[in-house]
Amino acid sequence: MSDPRIEPGVEPRQLLRAMFDAAVEAAQSSHCLPPHLPPPPRGRTLVVGAGKASAEMARVLEQNWAGELSGLVVTRYGYAVPCARIEIVEAAHPVPDQAGLAAARRILGLVAGLSADDLVICLISGGGSSLLVLPDDDLQLADKQEINKALLKSGATIGEMNCVRRHLSAIKGGRLAAACFPAKVVTLLISDVPGDDPADIASGPTTFDRTSCADALAILRRYAIAVPDKVTALLESGRGESVKPGDARLANSETRMIATPQMALEAAAATARAAGVPAYILGDSIEGEARDVGIVMAGVALQVARHHQPFTPPCILLSGGETTVTVRGAGRGGRNVEFLLSLGVALNGQPGIYAIACDTDGVDGQEEIAGAYLAPDTLARAWEKGIKPRERLADNDGHGFFQALGDSVICGPTLTNVNDFRAIYISG
Incomplete structure (x- = not known):
């Protein structure tokens, strides 16, 4: 040339x-994660997370954490790395699968029953929306898969797609952090979204959400995405509403942006x-x-x-x-x-x-x-x-x-x- x-x-x-x-x-966890680690708690330290970078984030966390540590993160197939104390699970991206569903259920089980002395370190990066999949009780995995496929082909922005995902989920839109209460939650984020809004990174499992079920329904209609009646009913009734600003269950939760575009x-x-x-x-x-x-x-x-x-x-x-x-x-x-x-x-x-x-x-x-x-x-x-x-x-x-x-x-x-x-x- x-x-x-x-x-x-x-x-x-x-x-x-x-x-x-x-x-x-510049966005490798080895550079950007260690400076943001919180001090050890009086109680347990539990690590959970999801995203294409989550396994590498877990490995770096292990290398820089001297105290007790356990947990589970889910990453994309082919993105796992060896970890000694944190379990790594692989699942599908960009269309979710059963492995991601099982991992999300296990993560909610791990954070249940924690005390105010415990610490949850949540490792979140791009790709987490499909990897951390747990449909609302009224929905099935197949429903989320079909809607996800349609959104990916529709031309919808990432913010619009994640708005829909949050309101059809039992773990996104702040629900994971709410499940950790009263433990302290520190979320370490690698941003893959325009504007670096934590609510849009992996659809915000540990942060509050300002959008609504009505917004999600409007997006589905805007892009003429056909959905089952049960999805429409969930959104119209407001039963799929996410965790909002001021929710007491997020009082002990903070987010730290460790890498950005x-x-x-x-x-x-x-x-x-x-x-x-x-x-x-x-x-x-x-x-x-x-x-x-x-x-x-x-x-x-x-x-x-x-x-x-x-x-x-x-x-x-x-x-x-x-x-x-x-x-x-x-x-x-x-x-x-x-x-x-x-x-x-x-x-x-x-x-x-x-x-x-x-x-x-x-x-x-x-x-x-x-x-x-x-x-x-x-x-x-x-x-x-x-x-x-x-x-x-x-x-x-x-x-x-x-x-x-x-x-x-x-x-x-x-x-x-x-x-x-x-x-x-x-x-x-």
Whole structure:
């Protein structure tokens, strides 16, 4: 990949990957968890949690906790790590399964009957909404599975999806913390949501919720998601209401945000600057349809390349957040590769612009692929192979497109999750 606009010694693909790696490293539990540990209690210390990073969080907690410790956390299949005192259970993501249901029931059983002298450390990260699944008594796991599938395809934002999940759950929306009362609860959070709202990270099992059953019902109707009558009845009656601000059962509960998308973006920016390339963070909580965000970011990149506004090249534009994909095609996709393919189509081979888009957990969509690279010759190489970029975008086939070109980014489970990572390198 030779480009006369690139500064000597700066290879775009290598730099972009180094920035992604730096973003992931900044969100590792080994760095960010130990400073937030509470002091040991007079009584028992129990550890519970859920998320793609929860097993690694548990391992780091064990390594930094000298006193008595026991518990259970649930993580995604393939994300378990060895722990000596905390049991690790694997379950399905993004559609919940029986293993997650059994783990959630066991967690509620573990926290029952605690005293005010006891401490519960709750380890929560992205992915916990499906991993910590426990339907309301009126519902079955199959109901949650079907609604979850429909939400994932609908184009609903993560906040909207989690609002629905909270009001159909027996453990989310503050219910886990309420079950721990009167024990002290300290929740350590790795944020994967725009705005870092604790109520939206794993659907907020240990924090109060300001949304309502009426809000959840309105979201289902907004996206025309068909649900069983028992779901409608649950929401219309208000029986699925979550734990609200001021609830006495949350008096001994606190949350500590230990890693965020902004922290990861700042680490990536530092890596770029160390290589001599200025980097600018455009936002850590960008939402919307992935292909629409791609078009907008292409417009910004072209303005920089052609008019040196609002920044002068060479430079790198960074952003994070969580886009959505309204699935209409039958391809293999994820929101990061959907964004990147849309960006590429909009740039139309503009010289001197490169990009990477990856999910920081190592999984974009349901593929064991983090994301992909984009270069000025990406479209040309696709056409040479008989691949039509616009058709692949229409079919939501971002993974198929980039994999055929050898441009997928595969890193395996990262054991953390601070959401999407996007970097656009404009060389001139």
